Amino acid sequence: MSANSTLEALNNLAHSIISYSALLLVFVVGVGLLYLVWLYYRDVTQTQHAIRRNYPLIGRFRYLFEHLGEFFRQYFFAMDREELPFNRAQRSWVYRAAKNLDNTIAFGSTRSLNHPNEVLFMNCLFPTLSQDAAPTHSVCIGEGFCDKPFASSAIFNISGMSFGAISKPAIRALAAGAKEAGIWMNTGEGGLSPYHLEAGCDIVFQIGTAKYGVRDDHGHISEERLRDIAAHPQVRMFELKLSQGAKPGKGGILPGGKVTEEVSKIRGIPVGQDSISPNGHPDIRSVDELLDNLMRIRRITGKPVGFKMVLGFSEWLDELGEAVHRRGLEYAPDFITIDSADGGTGAAPQSLMDYVGLPLRRSLPLVVDKLNEYHLRERVKVIASGKMINPAEAAWALCVGADFIVSARGFMFALGCIQALQCNKNTCPTGITTHNPELQRGLVPEDKAKRVANYAKNLMHEVGVIAHSCGVREARSLQRKHVYLIDERGVPEPLSDRYPDKTPRPEYLIATDSVPVPRTAPKEARLNEPAEE
Numbered sequence: 001m002s003a004n005s006t007l008e009a010l011n012n013l014a015h016s017i018i019s020y021s022a023l024l025l026v027f028v029v030g031v032g033l034l035y036l037v038w039l040y041y042r043d044v045t046q047t048q049h050a051i052r053r054n055y056p057l058i059g060r061f062r063y064l065f066e067h068l069g070e071f072f073r074q075y076f077f078a079m080d081r082e083e084l085p086f087n088r089a090q091r092s093w094v095y096r097a098a099k100n101l102d103n104t105i106a107f108g109s110t111r112s113l114n115h116p117n118e119v120l121f122m123n124c125l126f127p128t129l130s131q132d133a134a135p136t137h138s139v140c141i142g143e144g145f146c147d148k149p150f151a152s153s154a155i156f157n158i159s160g161m162s163f164g165a166i167s168k169p170a171i172r173a174l175a176a177g178a179k180e181a182g183i184w185m186n187t188g189e190g191g192l193s194p195y196h197l198e199a200g201c202d203i204v205f206q207i208g209t210a211k212y213g214v215r216d217d218h219g220h221i222s223e224e225r226l227r228d229i230a231a232h233p234q235v236r237m238f239e240l241k242l243s244q245g246a247k248p249g250k251g252g253i254l255p256g257g258k259v260t261e262e263v264s265k266i267r268g269i270p271v272g273q274d275s276i277s278p279n280g281h282p283d284i285r286s287v288d289e290l291l292d293n294l295m296r297i298r299r300i301t302g303k304p305v306g307f308k309m310v311l312g313f314s315e316w317l318d319e320l321g322e323a324v325h326r327r328g329l330e331y332a333p334d335f336i337t338i339d340s341a342d343g344g345t346g347a348a349p350q351s352l353m354d355y356v357g358l359p360l361r362r363s364l365p366l367v368v369d370k371l372n373e374y375h376l377r378e379r380v381k382v383i384a385s386g387k388m389i390n391p392a393e394a395a396w397a398l399c400v401g402a403d404f405i406v407s408a409r410g411f412m413f414a415l416g417c418i419q420a421l422q423c424n425k426n427t428c429p430t431g432i433t434t435h436n437p438e439l440q441r442g443l444v445p446e447d448k449a450k451r452v453a454n455y456a457k458n459l460m461h462e463v464g465v466i467a468h469s470c471g472v473r474e475a476r477s478l479q480r481k482h483v484y485l486i487d488e489r490g491v492p493e494p495l496s497d498r499y500p501d502k503t504p505r506p507e508y509l510i511a512t513d514s515v516p517v518p519r520t521a522p523k524e525a526r527l528n529e530p531a532e533e
Contacts, residue, residue: 039056039057043056083419085387089111094390094413095413097455097458098451098452098454098458099454100454114490116487116488119392119483120485120492121466121469121482121484122482124470127469128467132473133474134474135474136154137153137476138152138153139151139153139403141381142304142334145330148304149304150202150236150237153182154184154460155394155405155460155463156183156406156460157183157184157185157404157405158185158452159385159406160187160239160241160244162187162190162191162252163191163193163196164263164267165258165433166433167431167433167440167443169440169444170412170443170448172195172199173445173446173451173452174452175198175199176445176446176452177448177455178199178201180450181453183201184236185204186206187204187213188206188208189210189241190208190212190213190266190267192205193262193266202236203232203236204236204239205229205235206238206308207221207297209241209252209280210252210269210278212266212277213229213266221297227301230300230303237303238297238298238301238305239306239335240290240305241308242307243280243357244308244310245339245341246343246353247348247349248310248341248352248356249356250279250348251278253274253277255425256274256275258426259271259273260435287316287319287323288323288327290320291323291331291332291333294333298334305333306333306381307333308337309337309339310338310356310363311363312358314366317367321376321508322374324379329376335380335383336371337384337406338363338384339360339386340357340360340386341356341358341363341386342359342387343385360385360386360388364382365400368401368402369499372504373503373504375508377401382404383405383406384400384402384406385405385407388405389410389413394463395466395467399478399479400495403476411455413455414451414452414454414455415430415451415452416431416442416443416448418430427439430442430443460475479496480495483495
């Protein structure tokens with residue numbers, strides 16, 4: 001073929017490409033214009049949105065900008081400590097801790113030190129030297145009152161996040177990270193999955209109002225299924241959830257898009273349908289019924305049993321203390337988990353999330369003081385939950401009287417959460433709260449497990465650093481006297497002045513000391529004995 005023929009063929013090919021490209025462009029532009037015409041007609045004829053009816057097409061940008069505003073505020077406009085629910089400074093600390101990076105800062109704190117209720121720890125003139133520091137001592141839950149008590153020295157653990165609410169890769173990463181860090185993992189109310197068990201970490205099994213995972217055909221607790229769960233040696237405790245921070249008085253909500261066949265099998269619910277738990281336990285309508293159910297679960301499982309709640313009205317705490325002394329220490333909960341009103345969840349009504357319940361800053365000292373007042377502090381361990389993702393928050397809870405701290409959203413950040421606020425939409429961009437395989441692909445459990453472990457270890461280490469600065473040898477030696485709160489005038493006030501330590505009432509001190517401590521689980525017959533009048 002001659003050079004002229006080759007050139008002519010190339011010219012013809014180029015001409016054809018240009019012609020077809022022009023036609024394609026005209027077609028695309030035409031379709032686009034027709035689509036805009038259709039949108040214009042739809043906007044001016046619809047009656048639901050005034051902006052779109054008065055400003056067709058242009059009015060639609062309002063919704064786009066409103067959606068994009070969340071992301072622009074997060075990355076461009078908000079200051080380091082302005083955002084809610086967690087600001088950039090809080091998230092950045094978790095990200096660095098999870099990656100085991102340097103967590104030091106330069107040129108001074110960006111935190112305001114004169115706002116009311118801000119926390120300040122009181123360092124001493126002669127801090128604890130490194131060679132004098134001691135490992136955090138172990139706390140035993142249920143000792144003397146169940147067959148298999150549980151002891152742990154880990155002060156910071158993983159709070160309840162249900163399989164279904166979060167993805168399989170997320171569960172696997174959390175479980176493996178918990179095993180490496182030596183901390184426990186709470187299942188949340190969604191039941192026990194194989195992914196909780198595969199890494200060998202300690203498990204706290206949560207029983208929600210729908211009894212997922214241990215329910216019979218009528219939605220009641222099945223003793224057979226409860227025994228099956230307790231047979232796993234990794235399941236160390238059982239937690240009866242009465243309420244949670246983001247939605248006290250309302251049951252859990254799992255959108256139907258997240259109810260896969262696997263989730264359906266584990267929970268015992270229909271595939272693809274919204275799963276809405278009751279807003280309370282139908283079989284627990286009084287303090288005595290609560291104690292009966294705790295005793296029943298402890299008898300069946302042989303393991304420590306407690307309950308989780310958000311504190312609102314607190315009069316029932318007196319009723320609880322009196323009932324325990326009337327019935328015997330064996331009826332007391334082995335632990336109480338106190339969730340804060342600013343606790344988190346994937347889906348909750350804004351009216352409950354914003355306005356119902358007490359924040360942990362108020363509820364934790366109140367519960368600890370009531371347990372002290374009724375001389376139950378040694379019998380009942382306290383677990384603090386709710387928006388504690390940094391060392392100072394965990395250290396504050398220990399000062400007030402918590403035995404353990406648990407966090408869910410802190411560990412979500414360790415997994416890579418970017419606070420996209422899409423937990424309830426099955427569109428989580430980091431693969432944590434979605435069952436979309438394409439989005440889950442981004443979360444590699446083997447990598448994220450290391451970050452989970454790093455985060456837990458670094459947080460507990462820095463709580464120890466705070467403790468040593470205050471002059472004590474280990475974190476659990478922190479007390480209320482080590483914390484000051486800024487009052488309304490901007491003046492530091494000792495936490496021990498605002499919440500003085502309570503001493504037991506004499507009558508309960510004598511009554512408790514006279515009650516023999518059982519070394520084995522109470523007999524089944526005791527459960528059916530009527531409460532004394």
